[in-house]
Amino acid sequence: GSYFYQFYQELDKLYENEEKSETCKTDLFSGVDDPDVIKFLIKISGILKRLLNKEISVKNAEKLEDKHCIYLRYWIYDKLIKLGFDRYDVNMSFHFLKKNKKGCISFTSSEKPCNFYKLSLKDIYNMKNLYDYSELLFKGDMNVYDKISEDSKYLDYFKNGLNLYKSSKTRCPTDTKNEYCYEFNEYEKIHTKHKAKLPSFSCREKLLSSLYKKETNLNGELSQDGKSYNTIDPDLYKLLDNIIDTKHLYKFYGLLEKHNGKYNTTNCDTLKDYPIKENAICELMGRVEDIFKIWDNTYVTYGQLTPSETCNYLNYWLHDKLSHIDANPCDIEIFYILWHKYTMDKSKNKNKCYNEKYYGFNKEELENKKKLFDFLIYYKIIKDKIKEPKNENKNDYCQYIKVMFELYKKMEQKNISYSYAEELKLFRNNFSSNRELYYLEENCPDMCLGFVFNKKFKTLCPFEENNTTELAKINLNQCENLESSKVPGQVDKNNEEGYNFGTLPTATVYNELNGNITTNTFYNICSQLIPYDKNHCGIYNLCTKLVRNLKKLSTMEKEERKDRCEYITHWLYHEIWKNTNIISENIYENVALREFFNVAFEVLRKLDITDCFFNTMNINFYEEKEKKYLHDYFKSHKKINDGNICKDEECKKYCKYILFINDLYRKYINKCCYCFKSEGCMEIYPSYFKCNDIYKPHKLFEKLQCSKLEGFRDKIRNVDTPVPEDHYVKMLTEISVKEPHLLNWGNKKPSIIPEVVYNKKTSDPFYTFAIGSLGFLGVFLILFILYKFTPLGSYFNNRDARKKRSYFENFEQEFLEDDVEFNHGNTQNRRMRIAYRQL
Known part of the structure; x- marks a missing residue:
């Protein structure tokens, strides 16, 4: 078996046979209450001592010595999981290991001790899975990937491992300071030393994934002629006839298309051990070399673009080329390695251009990235076209925008490995403003564009399907x-039609x-x-x-x-x-x-x-209809009151309408208004009734001079405001001020009822209570x-x-x-x- 497997088995034997060391001091375990945890830590301490003193019996132990610490941590994580330790036990275990990483006994070994980092249970699972999958992937034979690809569970296992590796790369830049990143970056340094046998993790794993999805093949044959006649996104290309290209993207792509590369075997000598489309990749690399010969003089500031913009344009043009030669993940990764090597070692250009943010893309990711990028470049021009009042292509522009918004949602869902991080960020920068989305909702209605950033919805339109069944x-x-x-x-049709x-x-x-x-x-x-x-x-x-x-x-x-x-x-x-x-x-x-x-x-x-x-x-739909009439009256009051709308026969319709509303107003005012004498009225149902006196229908009736019209004289009655709730309290207060003698209890008038002589004994309070x-x-x-x-x-x-x-x-x-x-x-x-x- 592999050295990793032998090492793992040896640690298991040591763990089962390790007895309690006589030299371990019990005070080392102060604060640890669980006897199972103490037993575990004692055994681990003994294993640490043996490992550092090179007392293990694995054959060829000198191989991959720099990975011994990784293997040990992997094994410890596996034990912590299998023993079922909770968060408290795990924390205590890490505290002990960090404090006693050389074991219970001091010794003279010059071996550097293994560092331990305090991880959460979730991080333990992640790091263990990362170690597990990367070691198996490192030793894998790419020539048997076709057979491996037949097992979907095996492929899913590798896919999850790759996503974890890439997310950890993003989570843990070299300057990040936390326990998980300390361990990951230490692992990454050791892993980098062994890349001579493995170009990258993503090349192998993504090749497996693409084989499983039937996206590619390993026979080196092209699925088509490798040429893309319309480098721009086809959906956008259809609209370009109506767009003035002030962004120069389409023209720039056209200039790059004119370069023909030559097959150069010297650049591809290192690729013979990999199942890639050698001819196609080397030919594309030849085109890139031809472009860079005139890069500084022709392309760097083309059309007043900045050097970073022209480099981005070249990157996305290459995305299209790679997708059209049916490149598999290894093809794509090897191409970027060659490009980077050429730029750093052979190119004499002052303005260097290469892809610094490559994460191991597959064909689908390259296509999606380019489509969204092209859209973002031309969006402002398309927006200006939508503003034109008589533009016959407005619906086509809106449909294209919707397709791109749907693509964004799709990319956001699949961005587990951060393959789309750059494009998603550019999209959010363009549309994060509510004002921008509101503009699109107004001009491209019924397309759900306002939901693009709603995290609850996995699709753009949560209630839509493309076609009816x-x-x-x-x-x-x-x-x-x-x-x-x-x-x-x-509904009463007379009222409905008249009002x-x-x-x-x-x-x-x-x-x-x-x-x-x-x-x-x-x-x-x-x-x-x-x-x-x-x-x-x-x-x-x-x-x-x-x-x-x-x-x-x-x-x-x-x-x-x-x-x-x-x-x-x-x-x-x-x-x-x-x-x-x-x-x-x-x-x-x-x-x-x-x-x-x-x-x-x-x-x-x-x-x-x-x-x-x-x-x-x-x-009660009858009441709901009346409430609607009242609601509409109050919403339209300002327009009727301020506007010059009363003309001829139309004026009679408004007067008739006001009479109708006046009846409803009288019916609902006491129910909807809670009034006070000095503080006005409180609106109980503001959704359909306003209590301010300015809304009284009779005032509007007078404003329109309806009384002067035939048939409307003396037709309307003023509706009184409800009696204030504090009316009687205020009235009594005013009376008490005007006639204060009514509150003077000393001024009693003689009673017409004769006084009754009472018994002193019965008048005693004690007898009354008893x-x-x-x-x-x-x-x-x-x-x-x-x-x-x-x-x-x-x-x-x-x-x-x-x-x-x-x-x-x-x-x-x-x-x-x-x-x-x-x-x-x-x-x-x-x-x-x-x-x-x-x-």
């Missing part, structure tokens, strides 16, 4: 041809909320309503509009968010009420409506909207006897029990039936109680 299409088509059922619930003023701000908002979904996307969260759409035509469509509106609400803040929530609430009740297909004849058995509200609350939960909910218990107490006890005794020894007590007892049981049973039943907000379980047989009234 065939079953959905069939059901929705049937819905389009379904006639409205003859059921109650429709729908398109010039008011409320109309603009409702038109937006009720607008059709402009994209071809399918909201999968609403799909559970499709079976109901056949008999309740429109319920699915209403659900999609609600999802769209709530998505936009989730991006709003403060007053704008509060205002939009009020609109959505009133709009939703209104749309449900006026749709005769949603409100069924037996409204108390409306399963579809109950399911609709279940979906609504699920959307609210997913969007983290906790400040905008709908009442779903005992809904008589009262005895009387109370007597009454209590009689009631106790009646309750305990007569049927009267049983009657009251059973009656209370029945009342209590009935109350709680009714309450529980009502809660289970109506509380859709918190119940998301099976709703097939649950009832919903909705009160309504025919208008």
Whole structure:
């Protein structure tokens, strides 16, 4: 077996045979209470002594001596895990090892002792796995990778190890000071010495991973001719005809395409032991050498670009070249090694250019990195195009932006090994501003662009699928041809038609909320309503509009968010009420409506909207409609009051509208306003009623001079403000000031009732108290006897029990039936109680 395995087995034997050393002092274990921990530490101390004195019997022990400490720590971590030590035991063990790293006995060995670092349980697992996988990978034979790749568990094991190695590299720069990084950096220094036999960890492991995913092959054949005719991202290339290229990226790529490299065997002599596409890699390296011959004079400041920008452009151009020759991870890694070696050893350019942040990319990662980079370079130009009012390609630009946002989410999910760290950072720098995302939401609606940084969503649009299912299409088509059922619930059409003023701000908002979904996307969260759409035509469509509106609400803040929530609430009740297909004849058995509200609350939960909910218990749609009228009146008051809107016949419509509102105002003012004499009125329901006197309808009636119009003279009555709650207290206070003698108890008028001469003995307070107490006890005794020894007590007892049981049973039943907000379980047989009234 391997030397590592032999070393591990020898440590196991020492551990099993190690007896308690007579020279170990018991005071070394002060503070350690667990006898198992003490026994473990005694054995480890003896093993440390033997290791440092070179008393191990492994063959060829002189090999890889610099790894002895790593092997020992790996073995100790394995023991800590197997022994099941908790966090406290682990901490005590590390404390002891750091303090006594030479063992219990002092000795004269010149061997450098092994350092121990205080790690958490999670770090112990990570470091052990890192040691384990890297040692096996180091000794692996790349020629048998095809056979290894057939075992998915084996590949997953190596993949996890690589991700851990790369994340540790990012977590632990050389200047980071913590226990985990101390140990990792020590390991990394030792590992670097042995890279002569292994170009890098990532080359081997990623080759295994790509073989398992069938992404590449090892036979050295190209999957295509290796040429990419459109170096720019194809989706972006389609839009470039309409874009003025001020960034010079496309032209720069074009210049690089003109360089033809020559196959140079001297540069590739070191690659013969690796299964790579030698001809393709060496040819690409020849093109790079040809480019660098004129780099300083031609490319460094091309098009007024900076040297760092032109170097980045070259890097991403090479990403495209490597992906088009079907390069596997080893191909890619070897190419970057050659490029770095050439730049450092042979290039005479003043401006050095190479990839300093290479982490061992695969083909998919190279493609994604380049696509996102190209998009970020051209985004500002695309944004300017979207601003153009008559741009026919606006939808194409928006679709392209959405595709790139989806790519960002995908890259973010797969950035475990930090392969996309640079591109993700550039993306966040461009779009982290809420203002930028708000602009995109306004100009590219219904595309979920505002959710790009939402960590809860793994995809950009959490409620969307690309296409509707065939079953959905069939059901929705049937819905389009379904006639409205003859059921109650429709809105008063006279009021609806007469009071729908398109010039008011409320109309603009409702038109937006009720607008059709402009994209071809399918909201999968609403799909559970499709079976109901056949008999309740429109319920699915209403659900999609609600999802769209709530998505936009989730991006709003403060007053704008509060205002939009009020609109959505009133709009939703209104749309449900006026749709005769949603409100069924037996409204108390409306399963579809109950399911609709279940979906609504699920959307609210997913969007983290906790400040905008709908009442779903005992809904009175008639009252909700009245509340909407009041809400809209107060929102439109300023426009009606300030604007010059009263013209001819239109003025009569407004006057009629104000009369209608005045009746509602009178009906609701006492319920909605809690007034005080000096401090005004407190608004109990500010979402649909304002208590300030400036909103009184009769004032607006006078402002529009409705009394001068025929048919409106003396039609309106002023609505009084509710009586202040402190009215009577204030009144008594004023009276007491004007007539203070009423509070003077000394000024008594003669009584018309003659005084009664009383007995002095009965007037004694002691007798009064004694008589009262005895009387109370007597009454209590009689009631106790009646309750305990007569049927009267049983009657009251059973009656209370029945009342209590009935109350709680009714309450529980009502809660289970109506509380859709918190119940998301099976709703097939649950009832919903909705009160309504025919208008």
